[in-house]
Amino acid sequence: MSESGPKYYILDTNILLHEPLAFLNFQEHNVVIPMVVLEELDHIKDRQKDVSRDARVAIRALEEALHEATPEQIISGVPLTRITGEHQAEGHISIFPDYQLRQTESALSLNENDHRIIQTALQLQIDRAPSKVVLVTKDINMRLKAKGAGVKCVEDYRTDQLIDDIRLLAKGFYTFEGNFWDAVGEVKTEQDGRDTYHFISRELFPSLYPNEYLLDETETFAARVESFTDTHVKILDIGRERLMSTRAWGITPKNIYQAMGMHALLDPTQDLVILTGPAGCGKTLLALATALEQVVEKGLYEKIIVTRNTPEIAESIGYLPGTEEEKMAPWLAAITDSLEVLHKQDENMESSMNYIMNKANIQFKSLNFMRGRSIQNAVVLLDEAQNLTASQLKTIVTRCGAGTKIICSGNLAQIDSYYLTAVTSGLTYIVERFKNYHGSSTMNLNGVVRSSLAQYAEENL
Template sequence: MIFIKDALILEKQARGDSTYLDNINAEVRMTEIPAKYYLLDTNILLHEPLAFLNFEEHHVIIPMVVLEELDNIKDRHKDVSREARLAIRSLEDALKAATPEQILAGVPLNRMQGAHHAQGTLAIYPDYQLKQQDAVLNLKENDHRIIQSALALQALHQHTKVVLVTKDINMRLKAKGAGVNYVEDYRTDQLIDDIRFLSKGFVEIDGDFWQSVGEVTSVQQGRETFHEIDRKVLPHVFRNQYLIDDSEHFAAKVVAYDTDRVRLQDLGFERMMSYRAWGIHPKNIYQAMALNALLDPHIDLVILTGPAGSGKTLLALAAALELVVEQGTYEKIIVTRNTPEIAESIGYLPGTEEEKMAPWLAAITDSLEVLHKHDESMEASMNYIMNKANIQFKSLNFMRGRSIQNAIVILDESQNLTASQLKTLLTRCGTGTKIVCTGNLAQIDSYYLTAVTSGLTYIVERFKDYPGSATINLNGVVRSSLAQYAEENL
């Protein structure tokens, strides 16, 4: 790569190797193309270990300090340690056949096997050679070494775009302040640019829906009624998307569609509002749609989004108890969530895995108290139900390698997970398993995630037309008038 040309020339001149100089000059001429240089921060490889393969014809640069950080992380008892090990192995696969000079100059990525389209190069940048230039960037800090690397490359390639890629918002600000011209977030797994465009899982139609429908074909199948209408009435639909209108009579769900027709299951507004799960009735039509999806045996993945106090966790737990205890459809309930970064390791807490996870799953125990607060002995009822429904609290860190059968999995606070972490859990689900992901995209605790880059947003978009999934955005706060006012005004 051009950015180490000077260093290599000086080294070979000292050895008197003129043939090597000819090879370097030929390589430089070949690489003088408008391809950009992308310098990756450590968190990019932790977010997606194979991220360096997603830059097409452009050149990817990994600073040496990034390798040091990956090495420090790989042996920690954290969920990201696996990503660190995978990133190290992937980088080794890409560079293992190269000489030190080639690694500095850039190794073509098209030699690496696998399903990718990378045509650029991968290089390691020797940032340890950088000299302290000013008092603003203290090179004893790793972030500053990465920023200084970007500045050095930017000065060397004044006519080529050099981009620092990081998911750390504060680092992006510092890099801009230090003079890095191009700083970007990693957006390969970002499916939407604005959270307002995220699928809600339903369509609210102004006025009376049937007034906008011309020809309709209806058929009765047992207790259910299905309608087929022209696709032009609903040009942008997906399976298991709900439809409601202003009449408070019509409610339906899209069960199938093709280029000409859309098939709807008539659910009925009043019928949906009469749903019941473990003594819980829906307080609005959005909760009714959520209960319909939660109780549907044909839907394996239910995604519940919405503000705090909209009933996501309570509905998920009530439906799970109904399906396990009353209907016997599943054998157990597994409840999990990610632990905050400052407490990813749960080894210091006393007790079993369930007892260690209890502080992070207080929302579940709070919901159990709500469901049994009118019992004669609430504590006895809760203990009985915990055993009867076989409710297990599990750490997300220990879900890898498992195969979960005949269970309902409730993943709470899933807005704090990346797409790869959610993939880890979803691929654990075996035969007869239903998973419920709940989350509030306005309450993301991760330093590296935003509403549009959250794994929850990613799976909402990826699964919105999957026949075995349904998404419901629970509009409205039903917890209390205080909670609703806080949600709307703070």
Template structure:
């Protein structure tokens, strides 16, 4: 059955979320209402991170339409062919929604959202042979569109790699009962203190590199370090050895922290992704492991700590002091963790100041990471559930030779107006990097902060 030709009407927030989004609709047509261009124009000069995305979107549209005549822009300019299997690319056009005599559906013309909805309604009435879809990340606008008579309204889902957050990779596979009772065919090889097992891949059909294997009985713990079409090579870590890991005086409180600490302390792992609820130990484990790798083992030269919060872009300039002093209010989680690590010392504040200088701990804003090249450092990116996939790509590509990046976040605590657990950059990189041999993901299942925090996480 031939798919019906579709016209996609894009809201402003789609181009702010992904400036090149208009290239993602393959053989279908894309319509940009004039109001969207007006909104991009008003946003591009603001002192916010979002203004950069507005400027990128405007430049991208200008590059595509620069040689087109006004008549061609209104009629539709052919989109570039971005897919080899694509037979015929669609077209992009600018629609003058200000020329509409009235907004169909009884909505006021005084609001920008209503004019964009009006564009989609007008196209729906005049192109009955085509499917007209309004694409917006604004939930209320989707509701208004439906109420005004639009048949199709959608979120932008091109950046979604999973349909439900429960399908997101946890970074480990837990066997029911005893692991060895389920293994019928196994070849083992011991080299020094390490033992590797070659097991049938059918036991773990969706296995990926650096995925941890544990069992319900607590008798086995391993990590996949190699794969063929039908076999998986598993490094036997040992449950007790995993629980015996130590970083800056910190020991794992459960097997999930044990797996996380194993990945954090492994210099072969360039990217560690820690997910989990508030109070599961993400920040504390990341900082303790970073101090161990920099101060005790001397593998890296410094620790760079950065964190994304929606307020930083707006408020950091108004705070007094240097960049690090401006960042201090948002990085209190790091200093809290440092206090925990040194609370037994005779002079806690003296120890903290000494360690911050010894480990060369630097607090940086994500706004100033663009353009940098980070060498021989441990980079801790906290609260990265509030970043988009594009923003995370910008930071990850800053990491140079000998740099280890630790990304942590809680998908249940997203502060961005335009992100959900499914569209968060954290979800995106968990899925994108699961088959990369230099990365490891661990979902820290369980709150260890306090019984109060655990009860709140489970019941509120």
């Protein structure tokens, strides 16, 4: 196959549901939509689910690209440059009439939609040779079947994949070898109330992000990057002892990672805080404790909105009885569990929890009804964010209005979605996209503090 010249990208239905305008992201290359993909979009567009909106957007966009073309042009290819708006697409888009494919003894059964798409790729490999033909799908099993059937190039959709290895994901902190101050030469220091700031040469920092925490191998140094120029970095000298003494709603950190996370969570200048880490590292507990501290004790916000995605184990949350909050209760048990931990020493735990639920105005909301809302003066706790796509996370973050802080937490080792992996998860996407934003912080909470059993299970299972 020829590596030079335009390629032919065949899109699976899940690509257009993941990003309805995905066919505009292949630059000078050609995009092929099998007819069966249009049939699947047609079946999905009327479903009473959030994904139906994406199907309708994709259909309208395809209609804009093809509405003036003749049947012959639609099959041979229509220039994508005719679509208005900001995009870099310079190739052609075409519809492949896969219903014309004939069943052969060696071919996959054409009774299944996935097989018709794979057969389209196989046919185009013959028709378009020596040009490169690539099948693009987020379905892992379909990628395996396509390779087994003879499709030479099969890929995941990588436009929103920002890193190739999860080990490269920003952690929110950097640890220097040895003693940090031994490597520092001339230092300019400023005092602002109880805060001490140092101006240090940028040459000491291999990589640099706003609000990144700095540690060394001693038990005393801890700092945070406040700002930087081409020559100098301004850091806030916090100190480990001060970090470890952070307190919120009666709890204190059990390790330095929780301490840095709590420091970011309690900072009113941080509108977005992202917590990652293994099960049992304290993500939900820290988020809830710091939210209660800022709503009830400090009065910085008016309410707490708790939400997470609801995996479609059954149909939807509609099969559960009760109000929206009562329907969401099974999926948000982690929040009520954390509330019990925070109030287990009270004389009447149930009364305390009911009082705090009302005092902090804690509301359980479903992601299905977040689109179109504008959330003001609230702390939004988004739990299990690893199961969301980049577009879903964008929908949620853009709901946050003035005076709202959003806390996203998740464990990239516990992804339940059929089409997401650790590198394509929306949680990974948002960490990478916001690592250079001065109003956000990321913290990877290393270490399991739930129990020795949980820690052993995380490390050995």
